[in-house]
Amino acid sequence: MELVNPGLGLIFWMVVAFGLLLFILGRFVWPPVLRSLREREQSIELALHEADKAREEMKQLVFNNEQLMRQAEEERDALIRDARRVRESLIEEAKKQATEEANRIVENARERIHFEKMEAITELKNQIANLSIDIAEKVIQQELSQPEKQQEFVRRSLGEMNLN
Amino acid sequence: MRTKLLIVTLFFGFFMTFPLMAAPASGGNETHEQEFNAGHLIIDHIVDSHEWHIATIGHTHITIPLPVILIDQGKFHVFSSSKFHHGHSSYKGFKIETERNANKGKIVKVIPGTMQTDTAAEKPIDLSITKTVAGIFVSFLVVILIFSSVARSYTRNKGHAPRGLQSVLEPLILFIRDEVAKPSIGKHYERFMPFLLTLFFFIFFTNLIGLIPLFPGGANVTGNIGVTLVLAAFTFMMTAFSGNKSYWQHIFNTPGVPWWLKFPIPLFPIIEITGVVVKPFVLMIRLFANITAGHIIVLGFVSLIFVFGKISPGLGYGVSVVSVFFAVFISVLELLVAFIQAYVFTLLSALYFGMATEEHAHAAEHH
Numbered sequence: 001m002e003l004v005n006p007g008l009g010l011i012f013w014m015v016v017a018f019g020l021l022l023f024i025l026g027r028f029v030w031p032p033v034l035r036s037l038r039e040r041e042q043s044i045e046l047a048l049h050e051a052d053k054a055r056e057e058m059k060q061l062v063f064n065n066e067q068l069m070r071q072a073e074e075e076r077d078a079l080i081r082d083a084r085r086v087r088e089s090l091i092e093e094a095k096k097q098a099t100e101e102a103n104r105i106v107e108n109a110r111e112r113i114h115f116e117k118m119e120a121i122t123e124l125k126n127q128i129a130n131l132s133i134d135i136a137e138k139v140i141q142q143e144l145s146q147p148e149k150q151q152e153f154v155r156r157s158l159g160e161m162n163l164n
Numbered sequence: 165m166r167t168k169l170l171i172v173t174l175f176f177g178f179f180m181t182f183p184l185m186a187a188p189a190s191g192g193n194e195t196h197e198q199e200f201n202a203g204h205l206i207i208d209h210i211v212d213s214h215e216w217h218i219a220t221i222g223h224t225h226i227t228i229p230l231p232v233i234l235i236d237q238g239k240f241h242v243f244s245s246s247k248f249h250h251g252h253s254s255y256k257g258f259k260i261e262t263e264r265n266a267n268k269g270k271i272v273k274v275i276p277g278t279m280q281t282d283t284a285a286e287k288p289i290d291l292s293i294t295k296t297v298a299g300i301f302v303s304f305l306v307v308i309l310i311f312s313s314v315a316r317s318y319t320r321n322k323g324h325a326p327r328g329l330q331s332v333l334e335p336l337i338l339f340i341r342d343e344v345a346k347p348s349i350g351k352h353y354e355r356f357m358p359f360l361l362t363l364f365f366f367i368f369f370t371n372l373i374g375l376i377p378l379f380p381g382g383a384n385v386t387g388n389i390g391v392t393l394v395l396a397a398f399t400f401m402m403t404a405f406s407g408n409k410s411y412w413q414h415i416f417n418t419p420g421v422p423w424w425l426k427f428p429i430p431l432f433p434i435i436e437i438t439g440v441v442v443k444p445f446v447l448m449i450r451l452f453a454n455i456t457a458g459h460i461i462v463l464g465f466v467s468l469i470f471v472f473g474k475i476s477p478g479l480g481y482g483v484s485v486v487s488v489f490f491a492v493f494i495s496v497l498e499l500l501v502a503f504i505q506a507y508v509f510t511l512l513s514a515l516y517f518g519m520a521t522e523e524h525a526h527a528a529e530h531h
Contacts, residue, residue: 003211003456006390007270009233009291010212014394017300021307021366022398026358029315033337034357036318043323 200474202467204264210384210459211269212296214245214260218379225250228379230298234258234271236288245292254279258288296391299383303370311365333365340364340510348514352521356514359402363395364510371455371502375495386505387455389448396444399513403440407520415440443516447509454505458498465491 144150216228229246236258247255251262254274261267261281271292273285293301310329317330326334345353345360370391373381385391413419415436417426425432465487473480 003207004389004452006388006393007212007290007292007294009289010294010296010388010390011394012291013293013297014300014391015397017297017304018362018366018394018398021304022359022362024308025311025362029311030358030361032315033311033318034341034354036322037334037337037341040323 200470202464202471205467206460206463209463210387210456212294212388212390213269214248214271214292214294215250216295216298216379216383230295231293232258232271233291233293234288235291236273237286241288295383296385296388299370299373299381299385300391302380302383303366303373303385306373307362307365307369310369336364336368337361344507344511344514348511349518349521352517353514355406356402356517359398360510360514363398363513364506367395367451367509368503368506371506372499374455374459375498375502384456384459386451387459389452392448392452395451395509396448399447399516400440400444402513403443403516403520406517408523410523411520443512447512451505451509454501458494458501461494462491462498465494 144153214232215230218226218228220226227250229244232241232243232245232247234241241256241258243255247253248260251260253259257273257276258271259274259279259281261270261272263281267287270287271290272287273282274280275282310333314330314333317326317328321327321330325331340361341353341357344364345357349356367386370385374383374385374387376382416433418432418436421432468487469480469484472483
């Protein structure tokens with residue numbers, strides 16, 4: 001049974017060797033190895049996490065940009081619409097003013113024409129009156145150039161006067 | 165690259181068959197009347213020895229004599245094992261027992277002036293550097309060299325992808341951490357990582373070195389019960405020292421068990437304590453048996469060649485084809501076993517640590 005009958009010396013040396021191995025590896029090898037493995041894992045995890053975050057931010061950025069673009073477009077449209085409205089209203093206003101101005105001018109002209117017409121009529125009336133008087137004067141002068149005719153005229157006028 | 169690999173393979177292939185071919189020849193030539201005995205050959209290759217046999221060419225043994233360190237009646241005796249002349253002579257009143265009994269291969273005292281074993285005398289305390297101890301030292305050096313280089317690359321190569329040796333071993337380190345320690349132990353796993361990693365890599369590398377049939381390898385280290393005994397004892401001690409209150413309570417006063425199973429005959433504590441001892445015992449036997457079995461099968465296949473060669477040389481050559489094929493097949497299988505046994509030993513140790521540090525839900529209620 002030599003196979004299962006180990007020597008005491010062997011056990012002694014095995015304890016020494018394995019104990020020393022445990023001590024040396026446990027002291028100088030495993031701590032740095034395990035630490036750097038852990039650190040590497042952490043840094044990889046961090047990097048992945050950051051990449052994820054960056055991607056998320058990128059998405060947000062693109063989204064923001066799109067929104068900004070859309071807002072700008074909307075603003076532009078609004079501006080154009082406003083401008084169009086302002087232009088239309090301006091034109092409308094101008095038209096109205098022009099019409100009013102024209103109307104006023106026409107009215108003025110009409111009034112002046114009327115006034116001048118009246119003046120002309122008055123003058124015409126005066127001239128006609130003067131002319132009539134002149135003519136009447138001449139007629140009277142001609143009529144009353146003979147004494148009988150003067151008497152006749154006085155009588156008729158007296159008869160017409162109806163003195164009572 | 166491919167040519168280099170081929171040359172290395174051929175080189176190793178040549179030397180691999182060398183000691184095995186020489187071994188039975190030595191058995192036959194040395195003591196001329198002795199028959200070739202496959203069982204004795206296999207056992208002699210597997211058990212510990214005071215010299216490291218490399219090859220035998222003709223009548224010359226090429227061995228590395230290893231130091232013998234004895235403490236006999238309070239006195240140190242240190243000398244080379246070559247003084248024993250492969251067990252043929254005694255030195256300073258000591259000899260290597262050659263009889264096939266319980267003490268074969270161990271150093272015993274002789275009756276002065278003869279080669280007779282002094283059965284009455286007390287056996288000396290043998291602290292010799294045997295073949296297995298030398299094998300342990302080889303594994304020790306290999307593990308230290310490899311991992312000091314790996315630790316250096318971890319500090320130098322900080323934050324970068326692993327490279328070289330580091331990238332070969334990192335998956336194993338991560339495997340032990342993520343697949344063995346974390347699921348088996350739970351949140352306290354970091355405390356046991358150095359032990360588990362050391363245990364795994366020592367067993368794994370020692371198993372692999374044991375499969376190399378050339379000089380620095382080939383020693384049956386993890387197939388020696390003394391070695392597995394120490395490894396299992398380390399696991400046992402770690403478990404015992406890290407056991408928390410609820411672990412010990414479960415052993416001595418298992419909750420949820422009727423009182424008459426604990427008193428007056430402490431049936432349950434006895435069962436639990438048996439379990440505590442059996443667990444490392446099983447670890448010891450499993451590793452020892454698996455590795456030894458692998459060595460025995462390979463040696464058995466090779467021995468078949470000589471058993472049949474004794475009948476007729478032609479038959480020996482014929483069988484050699486089949487035997488070598490099977491030996492290579494088993495060796496490849498042993499590569500797998502080398503990993504699996506290291507893994508199983510580590511996994512079970514981790515599970516025991518997990519049991520010892522587990523915090524039970526109903527125990528927490530009392531706090």
